[in-house]
Amino acid sequence: MYEIDDYLAMIEDGVRTPAYLEAMSRTIRPGDRVLELGTGFGFFAVHACRLGASHVVAVEPNDAIAHARAVAVANGCADRITFVQGFAEALALAERADALVEDLRGVSPLHGARLAVLRDAKARLLVHGARRVPQVDELLVAPSELPRDLCRLGHGAPTRIHGIDVAPARAVLRGTIHRTRAEPSDLLADGLPWVRLDLGSLPPGDPEGAVEFGITRPGTLAGFVSWFSTLLAPGVGFDSSPTGRRTVYGQGFLPMERPVGVRAGDVVRVRLRTRCDGADYIWAWDVEVWSRSGRIERQRGSNLLSRAMSAARRARRAAAHVPPRTASIERMLRLLGLVDGARSLDAIAEEVRAADPSLFPTSSQALRWAGEHLARLDEGPIL
């Protein structure tokens, strides 16, 4: 989860924010109803008001939104912004919005369930033909040596630390997509786009694509640097390329299982596939390296290992699993049974405490337990 400092860093980014502000000025018209997804503390929502929006609905699941109203008051537009803490999928609007502003990306445009959120927003929350910022995201990759800030991925990294074998934990690093700040000198070829996302008309399914590179210099292929280019509005955009201006996004790094020595003129083919599991993306990258004499390497990588649950957690989510009525389940059933639309949380907590005095020796503990569990049900979809 982001902290206020993270949101401020995004706003202070000298590439991203000026581009977004310019794109919004070219997109939002006076009188527009605007929907902003991922508002943070309301910066772009305020700007939408400055551009003449009649009303802004600004959505954010993070507690940073608690400070958004104060920002709106400080800028004289609190009467035109409705801040909603929660997930967009749980949002209902009395009137659909004329324009959408969002930056739900992480390092990659494929972050969380962003594409599913945008499809849902188009279907339920936006007028037909709604204007939007951004409009298009393009994903690019380039074959690369190991960036300096990821040296712990290197095969020379120690497998014993203070005498303790950590090799099984290190192995997970090769099944992870890492955040990095790659240097242009890391790249073994220029980046190429592998998928283009028209954010106003996303096709069903998850992004995939394939590219072929001609290696431009000798080196050690350790993986692929990943970044994006965005068109926010006609004539306005930016990218998070390692060869361009530094942005808050950085880049991603998709590691090879084993590094491969390459020479200028070698060909590297990579097929990228993604699959959203409801909460985030699983990526798979199939790599072939060809020299003039033929194929010299074939590898597959994915970030599945870094997202794999323990066996016990998986088992509890399997279709054939029969959940036992444990004490925890009984306690939860009792809690939900106390919600009748009339009892206060305080009264519910007292009943909870009376039923389990050893688990809840104080009223405040019962109140905290009951409040957290009920609030979680109320604050957004369970992904």
Add this chain to the structure above:
Amino acid sequence: MTAASADTPPLDRDTRVVVSRDAVSAELERETVILGMHDGVYYGLDPVGTRIWQLAASPTTLGAIADALVAEYDVEAARAWEDLVALARDLIAAGLLERAAAE
């Protein structure tokens, strides 16, 4: 030995199989989690299933896999074959295991 159903061609000792390019897998706690990238469905393999999955990483015959299981585990050949064919049939139906071309 052969095994056949009305829906699929028979699987016999000479049937060559290989892990599908649509399958992404990770080993964790001696078990294997598999995600079918074509359908987004997760599957889990127990330790013996994990060993079968490892053996099918490169094209091989079901007979070779069965022989390896008999050599590595305390199991009779007939039982090993029966369990292997059942798993292979399920994995092929799920698109996670493919029949490989003849050598």
